[in-house]
Amino acid sequence: MSSITEGNAGQYGDSRKLAARARLHTEYTIAETGWFPWVAAQLLLKPADRVLDVGCGPAWFWAATAGLLPENLHLTLADLSPGMVDEAVARAAAHCPSVPCEAAGPMPPHFPSKTAPSIS
């Protein structure tokens, strides 16, 4: 295992350390619009888009923006950490049950050019 993947496993083996950092942002932010809704507005997703989220973490983004998502979105959630992928798929199933979702490891799966997904 390289030092990069070892470091990632220590930091992102699951969502606990990320949650501690996220809590600081939540408690001390002065932004009028939350980070996740702001990002969602920039993506300009359309119905039936296919989205590849590389480095999806625990999929908090998709849970937080479920009510803003267009119809028939298709998500592929990819992360270097298997623990994050497991958590992400479970969270997406719970919060975005109408959004078909597949899991992937760190390398983006092959997408034929005509079905290239949006990249978040």
Ligand SMILES: C[S@@+](CC[C@H](N)C(=O)[O-])C[C@H]1O[C@@H](n2cnc3c(N)ncnc32)[C@H](O)[C@@H]1O
């Ligand atoms: C700061 S977290 C962000 C999580 C999520 N995108 C969010 O905004 O809440 C970074 C994530 O990227 C993942 N990651 C780091 N290097 C990666 C790689 N080469 N391929 C896929 N995921 C990676 C980590 O495991 C971690 O879950």
